Amino acid sequence: MTDDASPDLRASDADRERVADVLRDALTEGRLDMEEFEERLEAVYKARTYGELAPLTRDLPTAGAAAPPAPVSFTKAPVDSGGWAGRIVGGPGSSAGAVAVMSGFQRKGRWTVPKQFNCFAFWGGGEIDLREADFADREVEINCVAIMGGVQVVVPPGVEVVVRGIGIMGGFDHPRDDGPPEPGAPRVVVGGLAFWGGVDVTRKITRAERERLREERRQERLERRESRHELHRARREERERRRDREY
Structure with missing residues (x-):
């Protein structure tokens, strides 16, 4: 060499x-x-x-x-627009909140998370998927109130997550710890109240990343x-x- x-x-x-x-x-x-x-x-x-x-x-x-x-x-190239730097976009966000009463809601795909997102689930459920989302600020807050219902918050690896919710005959599940946050990644604070219900915060990779890993294993x-x-x-x-x- x-x-x-x-x-x-x-x-x-x-x-x-x-x-x-x-x-x-x-x-x-x-x-x-x-x-x-x-x-x-x-x-x-x-x-x-x-x-x-x-x-x-x-x-x-x-x-x-x-x-x-x-x-x-x-020489290491600078972070391109496809990294975290390109996903902190500012602005008000594309959705400020969601409500599910004996029904459900979803926020997933390419959307902009506002600085504060409020959601309410009563006898219903909701899904907030941040894996392909942009962020209005480097720190965003998601407030969940789940009464006899549930909310799932999905975050990608590398994002710092802080869970501050209160559970009364219910609970807030913390995501699996998968190492320190990535440089430039946003901080997501999850709070609120779960009464006879639950808020589940999990880490998952995107479908594209899953396909890439599957292809790598196939090549091996x-x-x-x-x-x-x-x-x-x-x-x-x-x-x-x-x-x-x-x-």
């Missing part, structure tokens, strides 16, 4: 293949035995970054096979399968070379 390559840079399929070629050459030249070759080849197809690839060829003649073909700039399964096939091919080729040498 050259000085221009960051060990944290994600490796491509072509990078892994270049390292695999170096290992095959080392096996043919007798620099690696079959057991070492199989261990390193398996590690190649599991590697995600240049930092994981580089040690696999460091003691071989062609060390640096994991480096990218050209220098790359690794494909790479593991390809790694096994590559090991089988390498073993077969090595057996054939041994037979050729014997004859």
Whole structure:
């Protein structure tokens, strides 16, 4: 690896293949035995970054096979408009409150949360989904009154949440703690009263993020399968070379 390559840079399929070629050459030249070759080849197809690839060829003649073909700039780019900075939009908000009496309400999708949002549920329920929402201020307050009813508040990971509600024969459920808040993320304060009812504050990822994670897992399964096939091919080729040498 050259000085221009960051060990944290994600490796491509072509990078892994270049390292695999170096290992095959080392096996043919007798620099690696079959057991070492199989261990390193398996590690190649599991590697995600240049930092994981580089040690696999460091003691071989062609060390640096994991480096990218050209220098790359690794200066961190500023936060774009798609980050939290682009979601603190100011203004009055697109909805100031909601009421559900023996019915229900929803606030979800792309909407703007006002600085203060008030909702009331009596023998009914409501859903306040903030995962795709914009925010009128860096700190917003959601006041929920649930009487023999319930309200669910859904927040994305990275958002700081403070729950201050009072429960009387009811309660306010806190979200699962998933680490410190992300830089620039808004602060959501949930308060109010739950009487014979409840307010549930949960963290969930968006559908797009869930699909992205599912695709990553699918790619990992494909790479593991390809790694096994590559090991089988390498073993077969090595057996054939041994037979050729014997004859």
